[in-house]
Amino acid sequence: MTATTLKVDLALVHYPVNNKNRETIISAVTNLDLHDMARAGRTFGVDNLFIVTPNSEQHKLVGEILDHWSTGHGGKVNPDRKEALSIISIKDDLAGVYEAATKKWGERPKVLATGARFQGEGVQSYELVREQIFAGQPVLILFGTAWGLAPEVMEMVDGFLPPISGQMEYNHLSVRSAASIILDRLLGKR
Amino acid sequence: MTATTLKVDLALVHYPVNNKNRETIISAVTNLDLHDMARAGRTFGVDNLFIVTPNSEQHKLVGEILDHWSTGHGGKVNPDRKEALSIISIKDDLAGVYEAATKKWGERPKVLATGARFQGEGVQSYELVREQIFAGQPVLILFGTAWGLAPEVMEMVDGFLPPISGQMEYNHLSVRSAASIILDRLLGKR
Numbered sequence: 015m016t017a018t019t020l021k022v023d024l025a026l027v028h029y030p031v032n033n034k035n036r037e038t039i040i041s042a043v044t045n046l047d048l049h050d051m052a053r054a055g056r057t058f059g060v061d062n063l064f065i066v067t068p069n070s071e072q073h074k075l076v077g078e079i080l081d082h083w084s085t086g087h088g089g090k091v092n093p094d095r096k097e098a099l100s101i102i103s104i105k106d107d108l109a110g111v112y113e114a115a116t117k118k119w120g121e122r123p124k125v126l127a128t129g130a131r132f133q134g135e136g137v138q139s140y141e142l143v144r145e146q147i148f149a150g151q152p153v154l155i156l157f158g159t160a161w162g163l164a165p166e167v168m169e170m171v172d173g174f175l176p177p178i179s180g181q182m183e184y185n186h187l188s189v190r191s192a193a194s195i196i197l198d199r200l201l202g203k204r
Numbered sequence: 205m206t207a208t209t210l211k212v213d214l215a216l217v218h219y220p221v222n223n224k225n226r227e228t229i230i231s232a233v234t235n236l237d238l239h240d241m242a243r244a245g246r247t248f249g250v251d252n253l254f255i256v257t258p259n260s261e262q263h264k265l266v267g268e269i270l271d272h273w274s275t276g277h278g279g280k281v282n283p284d285r286k287e288a289l290s291i292i293s294i295k296d297d298l299a300g301v302y303e304a305a306t307k308k309w310g311e312r313p314k315v316l317a318t319g320a321r322f323q324g325e326g327v328q329s330y331e332l333v334r335e336q337i338f339a340g341q342p343v344l345i346l347f348g349t350a351w352g353l354a355p356e357v358m359e360m361v362d363g364f365l366p367p368i369s370g371q372m373e374y375n376h377l378s379v380r381s382a383a384s385i386i387l388d389r390l391l392g393k394r
Contacts, residue, residue: 020371046236050378057377058370094376180248180391181210186284187247188240191384194377195392198385203369 020059021119021152022201024193025111026051028067030164041160043072048079050190051157052098058201061118063102064111076104108156108167115154123152125171128196129162130185132174139176140199147200155196157189210249211309211342212391214383215301216241218257220354231350233262235269240380241347242288248391251308254301255294266294298346298357305344313342315361318386319352320375322364329366330389337390345386347379 026047029040043065055063065076080099082088089096105111116122126143147153156163156171168174178195179185187195216237219230233255245253255266270289272278279286295301306312316333337343346353346361358364368385369375377385 050381053376053378054381056374057368057372059372094374097374098376178247178388179393180387181393182247182249184246184284184287186243186288187384188243188380190378190380191240191244194381194384195388197370198368198388201370202385203371 019150020061020147020201021123021150022058022060022147023062023064023111023115023123023152023154024051024055024060025064025066025105025108025154025156026189026193027108027156027158027163027167028065028069028072029107030166031158032161032164034161036161038164038166039160040067040069043067043076044159045079047159047190048076048099048102049095051193052102053095054190054194054197055101056098058197060101060197060201062115064114065102065104066106066108066111067104068106073104076102108170111154115152119152121152123154124173125154125156126173126175127156127163127168127171128175128192129158130177130187130192132177136173137176138173140196143175144200157193159189209340210251210337210391211313211340212248212250212337213252213254213301213305213313213342213344214241214245214250215254215256215295215298215344215346216379216383217298217346217348217353217357218255218259218262219297220356221348222351222354224351226351228354228356229350230257230259233257233266234349237349237380238266238269238289238292239285241383242292243285244380244384244387245291246288248387250291250387250391252305253292254304255292256296256298256301257294258296263294266292298360301344305342309342311342313344314363315344315346316363316365317346317353317358317361318365318382319348320367320377320382322367326363327366328363330386333365334390347383349379
C-alpha cells in the first residue's frame with residue numbers, strides 16, 4: 015500500500031476545550047501550532063489538518079496566515095512551508111469536520127481523541143490503529159488545545175489513543191510535541 | 205532500571221549551524237524551542253537541555269525567560285512549566301557542553317548528531333541507542349536550528365541518528381517535532 019492511500023486527518027480543536035479550572039472555553043489559535051502540525055502532518059502523509067474554532071476573528075487570522083504562505087511572500091521564499099500549510103482547512107465546529115471527512119472518504123472516519131489521561135475502556139493501541147490505517151481505514155485524530163478536549167467531545171468519538179509518556183510521572187507535552195509523536199507512532203517509516 | 209538512572213542530555217545548537225545557502229551562521233534563539241523541548245525533555249527523563257550560543261545578548265534573553273519561570277510570575281501560575289524549564293543550561297559552545305556532561309557523568313557521553321539527511325556509515329539505529337541508554341550509557345544528542353548542524357560539528361560526534369520520516373518524500377519537521385519524536389523513540393514508555 016502506498017502513501018497516497020493513507021486516509022488520515024487531524025483536527026486541532028479550539029472549542030470545546032477545557033481551561034485550567036476544567037471550564038469549557040474557546041482557546042486562541044497559536045501560529046506555531048499551525049506551522050508545526052502542518053509540517054509534521056505533511057511529512058507523515060496526513061491529508062487535512064482541520065483548525066476548529068467558531069470565532070470569526072480567529073478564522074480571519076488563520077486565513078491571513080495561510081494567505082501569506084499560499085499566495086504571499088512566505089510561499090515564495092519557503093515553498094516547503096507553503097506545501098505544508100496547504101493541508102490546513104478551517105472549520106467552525108467538529109460537526110463540520112466530520113461532514114467534510116465523511117464526504118471526502120465516502121464513509122465516516124474512525125474518530126479518535128487524544129489526551130494525557132486516558133486509560134481503560136475505549137483506549138486503542140497505536141499498533142492496532144496503525145494496522146487499520148495501512149489497511150485503508152479512514153481515521154480522524156482530535157487534538158485539544160489549552161487544558162485538553164472538553165468532556166462533551168468524548169461522547170462523539172469511537173475511541174481514545176493512549177497518553178504519550180516516558181518513564182517519569184511528569185507528563186506535560188505541548189500539543190505540537192504530542193501530535194508529532196502520535197504521527198510517528200501511527201505513520202512513521204520503520 | 206529506573207528513570208533516575210537515565211543519562212541523557214540534549215543540546216540545541218545555534219552555532220555552528222547552516223543557513224539556507226549552506227553558510228555557517230549563528231541562529232537566533234526561539235522562545236518556543238526552549239518551552240517545547242524542555243517539556244518533552246522533562247517528560248522523557250532528560251537530565252539537561254543545553255542551549256548553545258556564543259552570543260551574549262542571546263544568553264541574556266534566555267536568562268530572562270528562565271528567570272520569569274524560575275523565580276518570576278510564570279513559575280507561580282504554572283509550576284509544571286517551571287519544572288520543565290529547570291533542565292535548561294546555557295553554554296557558549298559545544299566544547300562547554302561536552303565538558304559539563306563529562307564532568308557530570310564521570311565519563312564522556314556518546315555524542316549523536318541528528319539531521320534530516322543522514323545515511324550510511326556512522327548511523328546508529330534507535331533500537332540500539334535505546335538499549336545502550338537503558339544499560340546506563342551516557343548519551344548527548346545534538347539538534348541543529350536553522351538549516352541544521354554545520355559540517356564541522358559532524359567531525360566531533362560518535363555517530364548519527366537516522367532521519368525521521370513518514371512514507372512521503374516530503375520531510376521538513378520543526379526541530380521541536382523532531383526532538384519530541386526522537387525522545388519518544390529512545391525513551392518512550394512501551
